[in-house]
Amino acid sequence: MSLADLLDVRPGENAHLVLRRATVLDPIAGIDAVHDVVVRDGEIASLANPGDADTDGAEVVEAEGLHAFPAFFDPHVHLRTPGQEHKEDVETGTRAAAAGGYCGIIAMANTSPPVSTAADVAALREQARAGASVPVGFLATVSKGMKGEELTEMVELREAGALGFSDDGLPIADAGLMRRALQYQHLCGGNIALHEEDPALSRDGVMHEGPVSAVLGLAGIPSVSESTMVARDAGLAAYERARIHVQHLSAAESVGVVRAAKAAGVRISAEASPHHLCLTDDAVRSLDPHRAKMNPPLREERDRQALVEGLRDGTIECIATDHAPHQPEEKDVPFEQAAMGVTGLETAFAALHTELVLPGVIDLGLLVERMAGGAEPFDLERPSLAPGSEANVVLCDLGAEWTVGEDGYESRSANSWCAGQTLTGRVLMTVAAGQVAFRLRSFSLGVAS
Amino acid sequence: MKHLLSIEQLSREEIEGILDRAESFAEVGRRDIKKVPTLRGRTVVSLFYESSTRTSSSFDLAAKRLSADLVSVKAAGSSVEKGESLKDTVATLSAYDPAAIVIRHPYAGAAQMVAGWTAAAVVNAGDGKHEHPSQALLDVYTLRRKLGSLEGIRIWIVGDVLHSRVARSNLIAFTRMGAEVTVCGPPTLIPRGIEELGCDVSYSLDGIEEAEVVYALRMQKERMSESFVPSLREYAASFQIDTRRLEPRQLLMHPGPVNRGVELSGEAIDSPQSLITEQVAAGLVVRMAILYELLAGAEGAPSGEGEGSRPTPIGTPA
Numbered sequence: 001m002s003l004a005d006l007l008d009v010r011p012g013e014n015a016h017l018v019l020r021r022a023t024v025l026d027p028i029a030g031i032d033a034v035h036d037v038v039v040r041d042g043e044i045a046s047l048a049n050p051g052d053a054d055t056d057g058a059e060v061v062e063a064e065g066l067h068a069f070p071a072f073f074d075p076h077v078h079l080r081t082p083g084q085e086h087k088e089d090v091e092t093g094t095r096a097a098a099a100g101g102y103c104g105i106i107a108m109a110n111t112s113p114p115v116s117t118a119a120d121v122a123a124l125r126e127q128a129r130a131g132a133s134v135p136v137g138f139l140a141t142v143s144k145g146m147k148g149e150e151l152t153e154m155v156e157l158r159e160a161g162a163l164g165f166s167d168d169g170l171p172i173a174d175a176g177l178m179r180r181a182l183q184y185q186h187l188c189g190g191n192i193a194l195h196e197e198d199p200a201l202s203r204d205g206v207m208h209e210g211p212v213s214a215v216l217g218l219a220g221i222p223s224v225s226e227s228t229m230v231a232r233d234a235g236l237a238a239y240e241r242a243r244i245h246v247q248h249l250s251a252a253e254s255v256g257v258v259r260a261a262k263a264a265g266v267r268i269s270a271e272a273s274p275h276h277l278c279l280t281d282d283a284v285r286s287l288d289p290h291r292a293k294m295n296p297p298l299r300e301e302r303d304r305q306a307l308v309e310g311l312r313d314g315t316i317e318c319i320a321t322d323h324a325p326h327q328p329e330e331k332d333v334p335f336e337q338a339a340m341g342v343t344g345l346e347t348a349f350a351a352l353h354t355e356l357v358l359p360g361v362i363d364l365g366l367l368v369e370r371m372a373g374g375a376e377p378f379d380l381e382r383p384s385l386a387p388g389s390e391a392n393v394v395l396c397d398l399g400a401e402w403t404v405g406e407d408g409y410e411s412r413s414a415n416s417w418c419a420g421q422t423l424t425g426r427v428l429m430t431v432a433a434g435q436v437a438f439r440l441r442s443f444s445l446g447v448a449s
Numbered sequence: 450m451k452h453l454l455s456i457e458q459l460s461r462e463e464i465e466g467i468l469d470r471a472e473s474f475a476e477v478g479r480r481d482i483k484k485v486p487t488l489r490g491r492t493v494v495s496l497f498y499e500s501s502t503r504t505s506s507s508f509d510l511a512a513k514r515l516s517a518d519l520v521s522v523k524a525a526g527s528s529v530e531k532g533e534s535l536k537d538t539v540a541t542l543s544a545y546d547p548a549a550i551v552i553r554h555p556y557a558g559a560a561q562m563v564a565g566w567t568a569a570a571v572v573n574a575g576d577g578k579h580e581h582p583s584q585a586l587l588d589v590y591t592l593r594r595k596l597g598s599l600e601g602i603r604i605w606i607v608g609d610v611l612h613s614r615v616a617r618s619n620l621i622a623f624t625r626m627g628a629e630v631t632v633c634g635p636p637t638l639i640p641r642g643i644e645e646l647g648c649d650v651s652y653s654l655d656g657i658e659e660a661e662v663v664y665a666l667r668m669q670k671e672r673m674s675e676s677f678v679p680s681l682r683e684y685a686a687s688f689q690i691d692t693r694r695l696e697p698r699q700l701l702m703h704p705g706p707v708n709r710g711v712e713l714s715g716e717a718i719d720s721p722q723s724l725i726t727e728q729v730a731a732g733l734v735v736r737m738a739i740l741y742e743l744l745a746g747a748e749g750a751p752s753g754e755g756e757g758s759r760p761t762p763i764g765t766p767a
Contacts, residue, residue, distance in 0.1 A: 211642030217557055217578030217617050220641065287558030332536050334556035336577060 003073075003104045003380055003390060003433050006163065007135030008128035009094075014042045014434040015059070019395060021050045022063035026070050026385040027365040037068050039391045042434030046387050061429065063395060070383035071103030071392040071430055072349065075193070075374030076168070076247055076271060076320035078341070079136070081127070082120075083112025088325040088412050090124070091131040093345070096323070096411040098133040098438035100345040101427040103383055103392035104375065106137045110169035114146045115139070118153070118160035125161050134432040137163035137378065142181050142192060148173055151181055154188040163378050166193035168247055171229060173199055178233060182242035191269075191378050193245045194233055196254065197296065201225035206336050208250075208281040208297040216284065218336065221297050227253035234261035234268055243267040245377045248322050250276050250296035252306035259315040269377040271320035272307045274348045275417045278355040280304050289331050289338030291417050294324065308361060311370055318373030321348050325413030342417035347404055349396070351418050353425035364398075393431040400426035450746070452564045452571040453739055455580040456621045464625065468590045470738035470746075471731070477514070478734060487745050488517035491548040494569070496538070498524040498554045503705055503732060504574050504583065508551045511736035517744075520545065535559065536566055543567040548744050552576075570743040578614050584704055585618035587735040589626055591727050592662065595700060600627035605657050606648075607633045607688060608666030608712050611640050611677070615704045616666055620646050633657065634666075634688060637677045653687065654694060664702045665690050668712045681711055692716045700724055 019037040024047060026032075036053030038045040046053070074097065080088040088096075090107075097105045107124070109115035115124065121138055128136045140162035144150045146169070154165065165181070172178045172194070181192060202225040207213050209220020230246055234257060237244045249255055249272050258270045275294065280301050283292040292298060310316035324341025331338050344351075349371060356362045372383045383392035405419045430438040450463065459467075477485055493512040497505050505521070512519045522542065524530065529538060535554070542550065543566070550567060552560050553574040560573035575581040592599055604623050610616040610632045623630050624647050631649040632639060639650055657663065668684060678684045691714035695701060701713075701723045709715050718725060 209641055211645035214640035214642040215617070215645055217580070217614055217640075219578075222641075287561060329534065332562075333534065334554065334559040334562060334577070336556040 003135045003375070003383070003392065006380060007104055007137045008125045009132045009135040009433055010128075010130060012435045014040070015391070015431055015436045016040050016057060017431070017436070018053045018055050018058045018060045019063040019068055019393070020053065020060055022066055022068040022395065024068045024385055025365060025368055027369050028382065029384050029386040031385055032365070037385070037393065039393065039431055039434070042391055044385055044387050044389050044391050044393070047385070061395070066428065067396045067398055068385065069368045069394050069396065070372045070385050071394040071432060072101050072371040073373070073375040073380070073383055074102050074105045074321050074323070074345065075245070075318060075378060076273070077105045077107055077323045077345065078110070078325065079107040080325060081111060081124070086412070087327055090127045090136065091133070092410065092412040093323070093325075094133040094136060096343070096345040096409065098430045098432060099410045099427065100347065101349050101394035101396065101430050102134055102345065103394070103430065103432035103437070104135045104137070104380070106139060106163060106374070106378060108168045109139045109141045109166060110146060114141045116141045116144050116146075116152050118156045121157060121160040121162050133437045134430070137380070139164050139166045139193060141165065142167045142172060143177060146170055148177060151177070151184060154181075154184055154190070158188045158190050162190065164190040164193060166195070166247070168193060168195045171195050171197040171199060175232060175236065179236050179240065182236055182240040182244070185242045191243055191245045193247050195247050196226050196229040196233065198225045198229050201228070205297070206293065207284045208299045210281060210300055212281045212284055216287070218284070221295070223251035223253050223299060223303070226251045226296055227257055230254045230257045234258070234266050237268060238264065238266045246270040248273050248276065248296055248320065249307060249310065249316060250299050250303060252303045255306045255310040255315055259310070259313070262315060269318070270310070270316045271318045271374060272311065272316045273320055273322045274344055274351050275342055277304065277307055277311070277319070278351055279417065284335075287335045289333065289335050290415050290419065291342070293335060293338050293340055294322070294342050295340040308356065312362060312366065317370065317377070319348065319352065319370045320374055321345050323411075325411055326415045327413060331415055341415070343409070343411050343413055343415050344417065346409055346411065347416055347418050347423065349427060350402070350423035350425045353398065354423045358424060391431050391434045394427055395429040396425060396427055398425045400424070402426050450742055453582055453743060454560050454564060454571065454573045456582045456585045456618045456625070457580070459582070459625070461625050464586065464589060464622065467586055467735070467738050467742055468593060470741055471590055471734040474734040474737045484514050484516060486516045487741060488512070488515040488548070491517050491744060492520065492545055493517040493549045493551065493740065494520045494522065494542050494545070494547045495551040496522045496542065496553070497574070498529065498552075499575070501553055501575070503729060504553060507732040508572070508574060508736050510733055511740055514737055515740055517548070517740070520547070535563070539563050539566045543569060549740060572739060572743065575614055578612055578617070580618045581614040582618050583732070583736055583739055584615050585622035586739070587728060587731040588619055588664070588702060589622050590735050591702070591724055591731045592700070595724065596661070598627070599623060602628045602662060603631070603660045604628050604662040604664060605631045605633050605660040606664045606666065607654070607657075607690060609638045609668055609672060609677070610634050610643065610666065611638045612669065612672070613666050617646070619664065620648055624648065631660070635678055635684070638672070657694065658696055660699060662700045662702060663690055663695060665712045667704065667706065668708055685711055688712070689714060690717050692720060695720070695722065697722065702728060705729070
């Protein structure tokens with residue numbers, strides 16, 4: 001199903017655009033050439049030879065030297081509504097997504113109160129139809145109120161439009177409850193996204209357990225608190241022939257478990273976040289909670305390498321930001337007291353392009369593929385530039401340098417893990433479900449008419 | 450040196466500079482009038498978010514001996530109890546234009562954050578389980594007086610290393626001064642990866658006879674309930690330093706307060722080889738030296754010519 005059918009977005013006018021002479025790259029569709037990209041009636045109408053497209057009645061964007069990719073899809077975003085609108089809401093969060101080149105996102109359910117009833121889901125969908133810049137899907141919690149005790153009414157939640165389920169923010173500590181949810185999935189459908197952490201092992205930890213935590217005197221979260229839970233849930237999913245999506249992998253051991261589970265035929269998908277792919281626990285030495293405090297924590301170089309390898313070999317099919325907005329007063333406190341989480345929607349592509357593609361660690365095609373890989377695990381059609389596809393396009397200037405935060409953020413919160421860094425590669429324009437969702441202000445001045 | 454936030458930030462030369470300064474204050478302490486006018490007219494704020502006897506009283510007395518005006522704020526009974534953030538408390542106290550803020554806080558990195566929020570010099574008097582630089586300096590001072598130098602000296606730090614800021618700062622300071630350090634305790638209380646700081650690790654007291662100095666750490670009772678050790682009895686049986694395990698030539702240290710009969714036996718505490726009371730006495734002169742270095746030392750000297758802002762040489766009586 002296309003994004004527009006299953007997700008909710010503010011209705012608007014379908015764009016009629018020609019991206020003239022854009023370098024078009026969509027590895028899945030096998031496209032890597034210069035074309036005029038014609039967007040019309042909500043679709044990729046055609047990929048014409050450069051300079052050949054019929055521009056009659058269309059807005060023409062001179063895109064020579066610029067890159068057009070399938071727009072990105074983020075399966076892991078915290079929109080903070082209901083309850084914490086001082087951090088983010090549907091409108092600001094989807095604006096941030098559009099600015100980051102995303103044509104769709106999935107919102108987590110650990111709001112205040114959590115999204116546990118059909119009425120909660122219906123109200124959020126209503127909000128999205130009123131003010132979302134890009135299509136949004138909503139997950140509901142697995143357990144009522146995220147208490148980890150009883151299942152939510154999963155069938156009714158699915159009927160109300162919940163895309164899937166997650167207690168993200170907290171693990172499902174009780175293996176028995178986890179098993180029941182997986183059994184019930186055969187009735188209600190919908191993927192179950194899992195925050196993997198054994199609280200008996202992570203306890204009061206605030207960073208990765210290792211030499212850096214030993215030096216700083218901070219309580220550690222050991223890698224095995226994640227990997228043993230991934231192993232438990234892979235085992236349960238195999239036993240129940242159910243399907244799971246493992247969120248924000250951080251540890252090398254977890255990547256190994258997912259790889260082995262896939263090889264054994266378990267229906268398991270996995271994501272990694274830009275900060276885990278770019279940083280290590282070395283960043284915690286600064287004791288700066290803005291940049292380096294999140295859960296799961298930044299781990300060691302060997303873990304980071306394992307995540308990159310997982311991206312390469314497909315063990316990790318998608319990049320997810322775990323965009324987690326917080327206000328300054330929750331971060332301007334000593335490290336141990338600070339809230340967990342960093343924002344990421346507006347910087348994900350540029351950061352990964354700068355840190356992984358430019359140094360030659362992964363190639364551009366792989367990044368583009370993984371940035372849009374979060375749709376399929378939730379039964380959504382992967383964004384594509386093949387003619388006839390729903391129009392989900394991001395136009396980027398891969399040579400543009402910019403400093404994160406210098407012009408503020410679309411997000412209501414400023415806790416970016418790469419604030420102040422100069423990145424190379426910038427999103428200029430995003431088309432989501434046929435509509436222009438974002439246009440960089442300085443760029444729009446240069447658009448030919 | 451603008452702030453004293455950690456031992457990690459100090460070079461061996463800087464450590465020696467502070468200790469040399471402390472030696473000169475020891476001489477002042479033997480006079481009838483133990484006060485010097487060095488910091489007259491300047492304000493020192495001491496801000497303690499955790500209970501402390503030794504550290505807070507010795508910093509307070511150090512400030513007074515240097516003739517500074519002292520404002521002591523304890524978290525209990527202050528606006529902190531009303532929910533004021535650290536940042537706002539520091540802004541409030543900074544309005545008095547203090548020359549220095551001495552801070553003890555239950556969380557790592559607090560002193561460093563405070564340094565970013567105030568124009569005052571900041572002294573870390575203990576931040577969570579991270580660092581306790583003034584303790585490490587006074588311990589190095591005590592050993593230097595006793596042994597002349599720490600070069601090549603073998604020091605065993607025994608006990609709950611995991612929860613100890615003293616262990617971390619002392620390990621760094623001792624190593625930087627040329628000592629060879631072994632940390633010793635049950636595996637549950639030794640942080641994974643501590644070797645990064647350049648020490649050896651031992652899970653038993655076997656081999657402790659090689660040490661010239663045995664540094665015991667406080668064993669907190671609440672560690673029992675969290676299953677770090679099954680019982681104080683079992684801990685004491687394996688790790689208590691007593692006169693039977695201690696050889697007569699070995700020096701014994703402890704940061705205090707001691708749990709008598711747990712990490713140390715009563716006889717060991719009271720034995721002549723114990724340096725515990727010397728450590729307390731060293732605390733005063735070393736903390737005077739820290740305040741002096743930050744506020745009146747070559748780099749820390751104020752540039753203004755206003756009255757009371759100019760440092761007075763140590764030798765001048767008040």
